Amino acid sequence: MALKLYGIPRSRGIRNIWMAYELGIDFELIEVAPGATGSRKPEYMAINPNGHVPFIDDDGLILWESLAINLYLARKHGGPLAPQTLGEEGQAMAWTAWTLTELEPHAAQALYHTVMYPEPERDPAKAAAAIAGVAAPLDVLEAALVKGGGWLVGGRFTVADLNAFGAAFYLRGTPQVFEGKPAIKAWMAACRARPAAARAFALRGD
Numbered sequence: 001m002a003l004k005l006y007g008i009p010r011s012r013g014i015r016n017i018w019m020a021y022e023l024g025i026d027f028e029l030i031e032v033a034p035g036a037t038g039s040r041k042p043e044y045m046a047i048n049p050n051g052h053v054p055f056i057d058d059d060g061l062i063l064w065e066s067l068a069i070n071l072y073l074a075r076k077h078g079g080p081l082a083p084q085t086l087g088e089e090g091q092a093m094a095w096t097a098w099t100l101t102e103l104e105p106h107a108a109q110a111l112y113h114t115v116m117y118p119e120p121e122r123d124p125a126k127a128a129a130a131i132a133g134v135a136a137p138l139d140v141l142e143a144a145l146v147k148g149g150g151w152l153v154g155g156r157f158t159v160a161d162l163n164a165f166g167a168a169f170y171l172r173g174t175p176q177v178f179e180g181k182p183a184i185k186a187w188m189a190a191c192r193a194r195p196a197a198a199r200a201f202a203l204r205g206d
């Protein structure tokens with residue numbers, strides 16, 4: 001049975017769509033919008049009680065959390081995106097945890113308060129705090145990319161890059177945060193230029 005992916009391209013589901021295309025796996029996209037009109041309906045809350053998308057049903061295995069889903073898919077299907085050693089697996093998990101704790105909370109606020117919320121709901125003070133909040137993790141990311149030859153793990157594009165890009169992409173409304181960060185700029189362009197990324201982002205109209 002094909003993997004079922006619940007979500008829409010204009011949600012964190014884009015991360016899993018991109019991953020599925022990278023891996024070349026068949027999947028069925030079940031379009032469930034975030035919020036009351038979709039993910040919080042009783043039939044979807046029964047599958048993911050958190051009320052969010054994305055989530056997957058992989059032949060009866062239910063998983064939520066977009067970045068954990070990607071680690072699972074990489075491990076299941078293998079190939080160059082997947083960690084090849086225990087050390088790489090540890091690094092991929094570390095970058096994924098870093099993405100969720102160090103970068104995404106600030107990056108999401110930056111997105112909400114610059115481009116995502118309707119203008120009357122945007123708070124410039126929250127945008128400024130978010131911009132300040134991403135400074136330290138972006139310094140860490142820049143240094144890691146320089147040291148790693150342009151990639152986070154193993155000198156090649158892996159699930160760690162895809163997951164971290166998922167949060168860095170939230171900084172599209174605040175491009176000033178990338179000033180003086182040539183390695184991050186080059187990395188983002190290289191991630192985005194991948195055929196699987198182009199195919200996935202095309203579903204958003206991006």
Ligand SMILES: N[C@@H](CCC(=O)N[C@@H](CS)C(=O)NCC(=O)O)C(=O)O
Pocket residue numbers: 010011012013033034035036039040051052053054064065066067
């Ligand atoms: N940490 C979760 C966050 C999931 C999440 O917050 N999804 C948003 C859409 S991108 C959502 O479903 N929001 C609707 C809601 O919570 O009602 C993940 O990465 O999957």
